[in-house]
Amino acid sequence: MTTAPASTMRSLDRAFDVLGVLDDGRQPLRLSEVARRADLHVATAQRILNVLVERGYAAKEGAGYVAGPAALATAHAFLVNNRLSQVALPVLQELAATTSLTASLYVRVALARVLIARVQGRNPLRYQLPIGEKLPLHLGAGKALAAWLPEAELDTLIERTTPFTRISGQQVTADDLAADLRRIKQDGYALSLSERALNVTAVSAPIHRDDHVLGALSITGASGELTEDDHARLIGEVRRAADAIAARCP
Incomplete structure (x- = not known):
């Protein structure tokens, strides 16, 4: 050859x-x-x-x-042919209907995440996020992908992004981010409060097929409309939906 x-x-x-x-x-x-x-x-x-x-x-x-x-x-060709977004769409629709929150699907591209599908909930977010938008891995739903990075890539991500300040004003060191990602990997989900957008709560979970992470599923809504009592229910809904998508993927 x-x-x-x-x-x-x-x-x-x-x-x-x-x-x-x-x-x-x-x-x-x-x-x-x-x-x-x-x-x-x-x-x-x-x-x-x-x-x-x-x-x-x-x-x-x-x-x-x-x-x-x-x-x-090229982006259109990806959306037309990508099996993950095709099988995920009905699950996103059901999740948005069940929770009334916006459901989104992300895939990792290098040390970033890209939105490939989204279904608005009954109460749409105030900001627009178009399909194809590239967002960071160290904030919000990105952490549901970052937590499962290979060790070398994880070290690179932490080195390149820290220290940083979340939109809430919370400062995050390298040790803080590393501990946060370890906790997410152990728990199997990420809960984010005003990290990338102010007064926005996101619950995210990875979509696993064997040892491979296909993407991340997330629901987002205004923090003022969600209480701490809602978190456990939403975490369960997102994890079940992520598992449902994984089961439908070839």
Whole structure:
């Protein structure tokens, strides 16, 4: 079997680094900023961007660059063909109806999570979260994925994200996050109170198939509408729903 030259693989890695920078950009990024964030020489970043623009994965907007429309077509192909989101949708609908809360499905991408399905509850959240949104692993529902990371990746996540401050104002050290994730792995669920969004409560659980974590299921609602007495019931509902999704996956 022919193995691709190391230089070819390195070029591919760099192209994905640039794509990742564009994915995370909330506004058009100048060439120099793309190069800085991707840790590339400006000339190298320019050559990669030229190819991405030609293929539609990047677009020139004013003096900067943004992700291109081809990325949307790739995302659509994932949603159409992804078995997890297909089998999860009726479970999400039932969970949202049963709890009146918004039910969401996330998968891990490197050290982040991406929303791939969502069903609004009777009382929708005040903020909008579109399909494809990339969110952190160390906050909210992300912890239901982070707790099961391989040790090396877990150490990297903790090193890169700590110390940080939750939206509630609570400061979190590396030891705090490590202890929180150990507790989540032991309990089998994550309960988050005003971590990423103020006055929002989230209950999340991993979707396991054997030793593999396929994704995380979460329900979210306004903290003012939920009491501590509600938590145990919601935890049970989410864990049962996560197990139901896992049982339907091939």
